[in-house]
Amino acid sequence: xxxxxxxxxxxxxxxxxxxxxxxxxxxxxxxxxxxxxxxxxxxxxxxxxxxxxxxxxxxxxxxxxxxxxxxxxxxxxxxxxxxxxxxxxxxxxxxxxxxxxxxxxxxxxxxxxxxxxxxxxxxxxxxxxxxxxxxxxxxxxxxxxxxxxxxxxxxxxxxxxxxxxxxxxxxxxxxxxxxxxxxxxxxxxxxxxxxxxxxxxxxxxxxxxxxxxxxxxxxxxxxxxxxxxxxxxxxxxxxxxxxxxxxxxxxxxxxxxxxxxxxxxxxxxxxxxxxxxxxx
Amino acid sequence: xxxxxxxxxxxxxxxxxxxxxxxxxxxxxxxxxxxxxxxxxxxxxxxxxxxxxxxxxxxxxxxxxxxxxxxxxxxxxxxxxxxxxxxxxxxxxxxxxxxxxxxxxxxxxxxxxxxxxxxxxxxxxxxxxxxxxxxxxxxxxxxxxxxxxxxxxxxxxxxxxxxxxxxxxxxxxxxxxxxxxxxxxxxxxxxxxxxxxxxxxxxxxxxxxxxxxxxxxxxxxxxxxxxxxxxxxxxxxxxxxxxxxxxxxxxxxxxxxxxxxxxxxxxxxxxxxxxxxxxxxxxxxxxxxxxxxxxxxxxxxxxxxxxxxxxxxxxxxxxxxxxxxxxxxxxxxxxxxxxxxxxxxxxxxxxxxxxxxxxxxxxxxxxxxxxxxxxxxxxxxxxxxxxxxxxxxxxxxxxxxxxxxxxxxxxxxxxxxxxxxx
Ligand SMILES: Nc1ncnc2c1ncn2[C@@H]1O[C@H](COP(=O)(O)OP(=O)(O)O)[C@@H](O)[C@H]1O
Ligand SMILES: [Mg+2]
Numbered sequence: 213x214x215x216x217x218x219x220x221x222x223x224x225x226x227x228x229x230x231x232x233x234x235x236x237x238x239x240x241x242x243x244x245x246x247x248x249x250x251x252x253x254x255x256x257x258x259x260x261x262x263x264x265x266x267x268x269x270x271x272x273x274x275x276x277x278x279x280x281x282x283x284x285x286x287x288x289x290x291x292x293x294x295x296x297x298x299x300x301x302x303x304x305x306x307x308x309x310x311x312x313x314x315x316x317x318x319x320x321x322x323x324x325x326x327x328x329x330x331x332x333x334x335x336x337x338x339x340x341x342x343x344x345x346x347x348x349x350x351x352x353x354x355x356x357x358x359x360x361x362x363x364x365x366x367x368x369x370x371x372x373x374x375x376x377x378x379x380x381x382x383x384x385x386x387x388x389x390x391x392x393x394x395x396x397x398x399x400x401x402x403x404x405x406x407x408x409x410x411x412x413x414x415x416x417x418x419x420x421x422x423x424x425x426x427x428x429x430x431x432x433x434x435x436x437x438x439x440x441x442x443x444x445x446x447x448x449x450x451x452x453x454x455x456x457x458x459x460x461x462x463x464x465x466x467x468x469x470x471x472x473x474x475x476x477x478x479x480x481x482x483x484x485x486x487x488x489x490x491x492x
Numbered sequence: 493x494x495x496x497x498x499x500x501x502x503x504x505x506x507x508x509x510x511x512x513x514x515x516x517x518x519x520x521x522x523x524x525x526x527x528x529x530x531x532x533x534x535x536x537x538x539x540x541x542x543x544x545x546x547x548x549x550x551x552x553x554x555x556x557x558x559x560x561x562x563x564x565x566x567x568x569x570x571x572x573x574x575x576x577x578x579x580x581x582x583x584x585x586x587x588x589x590x591x592x593x594x595x596x597x598x599x600x601x602x603x604x605x606x607x608x609x610x611x612x613x614x615x616x617x618x619x620x621x622x623x624x625x626x627x628x629x630x631x632x633x634x635x636x637x638x639x640x641x642x643x644x645x646x647x648x649x650x651x652x653x654x655x656x657x658x659x660x661x662x663x664x665x666x667x668x669x670x671x672x673x674x675x676x677x678x679x680x681x682x683x684x685x686x687x688x689x690x691x692x693x694x695x696x697x698x699x700x701x702x703x704x705x706x707x708x709x710x711x712x713x714x715x716x717x718x719x720x721x722x723x724x725x726x727x728x729x730x731x732x733x734x735x736x737x738x739x740x741x742x743x744x745x746x747x748x749x750x751x752x753x754x755x756x757x758x759x760x761x762x763x764x765x766x767x768x769x770x771x772x773x774x775x776x777x778x779x780x781x782x783x784x785x786x787x788x789x790x791x792x793x794x795x796x797x798x799x800x801x802x803x804x805x806x807x808x809x810x811x812x813x814x815x816x817x818x819x820x821x822x823x824x825x826x827x828x829x830x831x832x833x834x835x836x837x838x839x840x841x842x843x844x845x846x847x848x849x850x851x852x853x854x855x856x857x858x859x860x861x862x863x864x865x866x867x868x869x870x871x872x873x874x875x876x877x878x879x880x881x882x883x884x885x886x887x888x889x890x891x892x893x894x895x896x897x898x899x900x901x902x903x904x905x906x907x908x909x910x911x912x913x914x
Contacts (some may be wrong), residue, residue: 251784296803325806334796337816347815348805374560405805 244409244439245290245327250304252285252294252463257309259285263304263465265458267409272431272440274450274471277460278486283443284332286460287411290441291327292320299414308409325352328402328438330412334394336386336401341378344386344397348405364404371437373430392423399430403438408435412442416449422433428453448486459483472474510628548888554885558650559675559688561640562613562666566601566622568633580630587628595619598641613662615688616644617721639671644685645880655879678887682853683869687880690873692891694855696847698768698863699837699895701856706836707829713820714832715825717780718787723813742781749778750845758846766846769859774842779832786828790821823907830903834896840867866892 216301245267260282267273267290285294292313306313325348325463331423336344345365348354355361365382369375374396378389386397395415402410412431416424431440431453432473444450450457451471458468459480467474467483478484507513511615534609568575572592579588598619602610618641625639626632642648651670663670681691725731753774763770792816802812843849848868856863864872866888875883 293800293805295804296800321806321808323806324804329800329804331797331800331804332796335795335801337798337801338820347802347807351807351811351815401801401805 214438228390234255241268243267244269244309246305246307247286247289248305250286250289250302250306252282252303253301254285255299256299256388259463260289261463263460265465265468267439267441268456269439270436271455272435272453273442273456273458274454275441275446275458275460276447276450277466279401281460282463283460284413287413287443288329288399289440291324291329292410293324293329295320305351325405325407326407327411328405328407330395330398330402330410330415332414334391334398335387336383336394336397338387341369341386341389342382342399344401345404348401352405354405363402368400368404369397371403371434372396373426374400374431390423392419392426395419395423395427399434403434407438409439409441412440414443414445417445424449448473452462459486461486528859549886551894553886553890554581555652555886556883556885556890557675557678558652558672559642560648561671561673562606562642562643562669563638563671564598564601564614565605565636566597568597570633571597572633575633577630577634580626580633583617585627585630589623592796594626595605597638598622610669613643613647613666614684615644615648617684617689618642620689640671642675642677642688643670645878648688649879649883652883661728678884679719682855683851683864684853685873685875687878687884690881690884692869692888693868694852695864695866695869695888696891696895697855698771698852699865699892701768701859702771702775702865703833703864703899705769705859706775706779707833709773709776709869710783710832711829713776714780714783714829717784717786718791718825719786719818720789722791723809723817738781738784742785742817744778746778746839747841747845749774750842751776753842753846764860764862766850766852766862766864767860768856768863768865770846771843771848771861771863771865774846775836775839778839778842779829779836782832782835783825783829786831787821788823790828791826792819794820808886819910820834822910826903826907826910830900835900837896837899838867838892840871844871866895 216264243266246264247266248264250260251258263286267341275287277283285300288294290307290313291304293345294302302314308323308327309320312453324422325342337347339347342365345368346355346361349361349364354444355364366379366445369378374393377393378384378397386394389397397419399410399412399415417425428449434440435455440454442450444453454471457471457474459466459474459478459482467478467480469479473488474483478487575592579585599611602614606613621641622639643651646655646659647662647666647670649655650663651672654660655663677689678691679695681689683693684690721731721734725734754771757770757773758765763773798816798820799812802816803809809816843865848864849872850862850864851863851872852864870885870888870892873881873888
């Protein structure tokens with residue numbers, strides 16, 4: 213296992229075929245986040261049971277699984293958004309760059325800047341497009357001059373593929389954009405604080421197919437610049453955008469591996485059933 | 493597959509054009525029409541009540557802004573022994589005027605024109621209008637001038653409407669001389685014993701100061717409490733208890749807040765009786781629960797997705813609250829504040845408890861000076877025996893309503909400015 217975790221050069225398929233049990237790691241490229249034996253409870257109810265996954269820098273990681281299986285819950289552990297739910301309790305080890313993010317000395321505010329999040333429903337602030345992007349850099353003091361800030365806004369919008377569409381109306385309200393544009397605005401807003409990881413929770417579920425295609429294209433472009441984790445209930449989407457896929461079922465991690473393997477040659481019966489549409 | 497087939501066989505096709513259906517449709521339309529008629533009726537009825545109230549108030553009240561006058565010709569050069577206009581200009585004007593003895597001059601002039609008992613026709617403080625006239629235009633002391641002075645209250649009432657028999661008789665005698673003028677006293681004076689001399693300014697100023705104190709105390713404390721309870725406080729039995737208590741406080745009769753103010757601010761803290769400060773504090777106690785409740789509702793109505801968005805890019809809890817939640821909740825908070833303040837503005841009972849029912853003849857010049865407020869003034873005047881106070885009471889009500897309208901208009905303007913367009 214350790215060998216697998218550290219392997220950076222071995223080819224994807226060989227790594228996976230060697231592993232038999234549900235893999236902790238589908239490691240390839242530098243590790244960004246690791247999770248070990250994570251349990252999550254909502255009150256007495258266990259929503260995540262002993263999940264261990266590694267997130268690498270160079271790959272897009274997809275979480276798939278039937279509704280209610282705990283994908284969002286687990287994703288929200290990675291930037292401690294679960295802290296906002298009083299009854300949620302997280303145990304296990306989760307690290308970012310080797311640092312334990314649940315350690316007492318970890319600053320949650322900074323963690324959430326380093327691990328950005330894009331939500332299911334586009335949620336721009338009811339402010340101008342410019343202010344939507346500039347808000348994060350402002351509160352973290354990332355820009356010292358107006359030019360710096362303008363620069364950050366422009367590059368963030370460019371990276372999110374939105375600059376061309378909005379450069380003439382940066383002062384318009386962010387909520388006046390179309391759904392797909394709003395979601396890209398939210399991605400740009402996350403990018404603006406220069407995160408290391410971007411978590412996306414079903415970012416396309418409220419969007420039409422064309423807007424979805426644009427977001428998927430964007431994820432391709434962002435790959436490598438940020439470690440990306442995407443939750444999706446759309447298996448084609450997982451196959452299209454990700455290199456690693458984790459299949460969750462009833463709060464447990466059933467299988468984690470190279471996306472192409474999961475979709476063409478899953479080791480687990482449950483994964484096969486889900487992928488072939490027999491339930492879910 | 494099979495089951496749907498049997499289902500279709502069992503069921504008769506619905507006859508959408510049949511009699512039963514048509515009857516149902518007619519009934520539905522009739523119900524709709526009835527409801528519309530009822531709603532319209534309710535609106536018309538309440539509009540009628542409102543119109544009635546306004547017509548009565550304005551009809552009575554407008555007379556309070558006027559006064560009945562008689563002309564008095566004053567031969568200043570003869571009476572003053574040749575006073576110069578320059579004496580009454582500048583800083584010493586007031587003092588020189590006092591030595592002049594305006595009251596005697598006016599009384600003498602009145603007696604010349606209206607006989608020995610002429611002074612009884614005029615309002616006792618009417619001569620002050622002459623002093624005011626000299627101060628505004630000192631040149632008149634060098635000429636023979638005719639000034640219009642307010643008549644005595646009984647005659648005023650008799651001239652405007654029905655008065656006592658003796659007053660009515662005097663009105664008939666003087667009919668060609670009597671006229672109606674604008675009552676400046678009412679806008680610039682304070683309470684007085686003579687209805688011809690009373691004014692609303694003292695009470696208006698008292699209300700302004702009291703409302704200001706209520707606002708600066710109740711608004712920040714109310715808003716901060718609402719934000720803390722919604723955004724920070726853990727949800728447990730203790731906070732539930734606080735919520736219930738606040739809801740109950742909003743329903744407590746206002747006079748009880750007056751007793752509380754009396755016990756705490758006057759007896760415990762030893763603050764002066766009848767002061768705007770104590771009135772404002774007492775009304776703030778009463779207004780705070782209203783602001784907290786409406787504030788909590790407004791804060792609750794802010795979509796959680798906005799909080800998540802801000803937290804997700806690393807905003808601290810306080811930044812979430814002050815950058816996002818508060819601005820979005822502000823219009824709702826302001827609405828609640830207006831309702832609370834409007835109630836406080838019209839409140840009489842708690843202020844009576846803290847001694848704001850005194851006769852205050854000078855406008856308050858600070859927050860600890862004895863003061864009165866508009867509703868208390870209305871209450872006091874409505875209790876007067878002298879018939880001249882009836883129209884003054886109505887006029888004061890008009891002023892109170894105008895105050896209320898101005899306050900509401902301002903608040904609606906502010907609310908619309910802060911409203912977020914989604
Ligand atoms: N705030 C919450 N409080 C209590 N239970 C929750 C909460 N959020 C999610 N759950 C429960 O946790 C389980 C996993 O939910 P979730 O992570 O949202 O699933 P998914 O995103 O895979 O659809 C579900 O059974 C859900 O009912
Ligand atoms: Mg989910």
